[in-house]
Amino acid sequence: METIIRLLQAMPYPTMFFVGLAIRLLVGMRQFNRRGLGGLQHFNNYFVGLITLFIEWVLKWAALVLMLWGLWGWLFK
Numbered sequence: 001m002e003t004i005i006r007l008l009q010a011m012p013y014p015t016m017f018f019v020g021l022a023i024r025l026l027v028g029m030r031q032f033n034r035r036g037l038g039g040l041q042h043f044n045n046y047f048v049g050l051i052t053l054f055i056e057w058v059l060k061w062a063a064l065v066l067m068l069w070g071l072w073g074w075l076f077k
Contacts, residue, residue: 008069013077016070023063027056 008016034041043049 013070013073016066017074018070020063020066020068020070023059023066027059027063031056 011019031041034043036042041049043052
């Protein structure tokens with residue numbers, strides 16, 4: 001955990017913002033490409049879908065935090 005904190009502290013604010021943006025775009029692209037003709041997401045089974053959606057949800061929140069932190073530091077420091 002300390003390694004991640006040190007990495008984030010050493011990362012410039014614009015880089016934080018763009019890394020967060022890239023994570024959001026990659027997750028969104030995966031979700032879009034997984035949709036079928038009816039617009040619903042398709043998984044092999046329930047548990048794979050549950051785990052996949054949870055990991056994507058965590059990544060989206062982490063990306064949002066990175067983007068806000070990077071934007072805040074970029075604009076106000």
